[in-house]
Amino acid sequence: MPKAETRGLADTLKVLSDPNRLMILELLMQGVQCNCELGDKLGLPMNLISHHLKVLREAGLVDAERDPVDARWVYYSINTRLLARLRDELYAFLDPERIVPRLPTCGPRIASVEALRALRA
Amino acid sequence: MPKAETRGLADTLKVLSDPNRLMILELLMQGVQCNCELGDKLGLPMNLISHHLKVLREAGLVDAERDPVDARWVYYSINTRLLARLRDELYAFLDPERIVPRLPTCGPRIASVEALRALRA
DNA sequence: GATATACTACAATTGTTGTTGAACTAGTTT
DNA sequence: AAACTAGTTCAACAACAATTGTAGTATATC
Numbered sequence: 001m002p003k004a005e006t007r008g009l010a011d012t013l014k015v016l017s018d019p020n021r022l023m024i025l026e027l028l029m030q031g032v033q034c035n036c037e038l039g040d041k042l043g044l045p046m047n048l049i050s051h052h053l054k055v056l057r058e059a060g061l062v063d064a065e066r067d068p069v070d071a072r073w074v075y076y077s078i079n080t081r082l083l084a085r086l087r088d089e090l091y092a093f094l095d096p097e098r099i100v101p102r103l104p105t106c107g108p109r110i111a112s113v114e115a116l117r118a119l120r121a
Numbered sequence: 122m123p124k125a126e127t128r129g130l131a132d133t134l135k136v137l138s139d140p141n142r143l144m145i146l147e148l149l150m151q152g153v154q155c156n157c158e159l160g161d162k163l164g165l166p167m168n169l170i171s172h173h174l175k176v177l178r179e180a181g182l183v184d185a186e187r188d189p190v191d192a193r194w195v196y197y198s199i200n201t202r203l204l205a206r207l208r209d210e211l212y213a214f215l216d217p218e219r220i221v222p223r224l225p226t227c228g229p230r231i232a233s234v235e236a237l238r239a240l241r242a
Numbered sequence: 243g244a245t246a247t248a249c250t251a252c253a254a255t256t257g258t259t260g261t262t263g264a265a266c267t268a269g270t271t272t
Numbered sequence: 273a274a275a276c277t278a279g280t281t282c283a284a285c286a287a288c289a290a291t292t293g294t295a296g297t298a299t300a301t302c
Contacts, residue, residue: 003144010140017135018260022127026214031224035279048261050280070229072269072278080217087215093147094208096201103152108191108300139290156249169291171250176289193248193299229270243302250297258289266281272274 009093012086015059020044021052025078028062033075061086130214133207136180141165142173146199149183154196182207 016022023042032038039049053076056062060082067073104110137143144163153159160170174197177183181203188194225231 003140006140006143006147010138010143013134014138017131017138019124019127019131020260022131023124026127029220031221032226033223034227036277037227045262046279047263047281051260054280067228067230070270070278073228074279075228078217078220080220083215084217087212087217090211090215091208094204094211096199096205096208099150099199099201100152102154102196105153106155106158107188107194107196109188135289141290157247166292167249168251168293172290175250191248191300195249246301247299248297249299250295252293252295254292254294256289256291258287260285260287262283262285264282264284267279269277269279271276 009089012059012061015055015061018052020048021056024049024052024056025061028076028078033077034073035076038076130210133180133182136176136182139173141169142177145170145173145177146182149197149199154198155194156197159197 016025020042024038027038027041032041035046035049035053038044038053039046042049053062053064057064057076061079063077063079065075065077067075137146141163145159148159148162153162156167156170156174159165159174160167163170174183174185178185178197182200184198184200186196186198188196
């Protein structure tokens with residue numbers, strides 16, 4: 001896992017690490033789409049919702065689209081591709097099978113371990 | 122998805138939303154275990170590693186164990202169960218299949234949608 | 243007992259972030 | 273044109289978090 005990838009993943013996780021934003025995502029998944037109704041359901045002012053939506057949009061997790069009939073309304077939706085990619089990435093990263101039992105390169109028993117290795121070689 | 126659950130998940134994600142902590146987790150998965158070597162590999166001072174390890178420990182993601190031979194050394198390891206649980210939780214939450222196409226309860230077309238519903242009923 | 247080692251804890255600094263309130267756009271209705 | 277509606281942006285603030293440096297703890301070695 002390269003260091004650059006780690007940065008990107010951490011940035012995305014930071015976006016998700018807010019309860020209000022998680023709830024917004026949850027509501028968007030359930031089909032709710034406009035700022036006002038998100039605010040109603042969460043009991044939060046519209047400007048705060050707008051702020052969090054902007055963060056989600058800048059992370060690419062959420063898309064915005066204006067209503068063609070009444071352009072005052074904006075409908076938000078989830079970027080399915082990015083969501084799926086993030087899901088896969090996290091699923092791979094958090095895989096418990098990946099864990100290596102123990103790889104001692106440090107500590108008091110190193111000397112004897114090294115001696116064993118030398119013997120075997 | 123209840124609001125309390127959202128809080129807990131957000132807290133855990135906040136712990137993960139730091140590149141250094143992600144790298145520490147990655148190294149722990151690869152079998153590295155002591156503070157000093159983590160610091161070496163990441164080019165970070167020991168007290169900073171210690172700080173991040175504490176955050177990871179308080180979140181339950183990482184366990185600590187003293188060396189029985191030389192108790193100055195502490196070996197850190199990943200809490201496999203919690204990791205697996207988090208993985209499952211995220212995998213379920215981020216499922217793109219869950220997304221409902223559109224559920225208009227807001228916007229200019231509501232009136233006509235409601236009329237259609239009334240007609241069908 | 244004095245020194246060294248591995249690590250932890252505290253204090254201070256800096257930067258970031260969630261929230262709030264007010265002002266501002268852009269579009270619609272009357 | 274005036275009033276209204278949906279939403280955004282700006283400024284300010286308090287709370288938090290990452291990093292750094294220093295001091296402290298516990299254990300081991302000489």
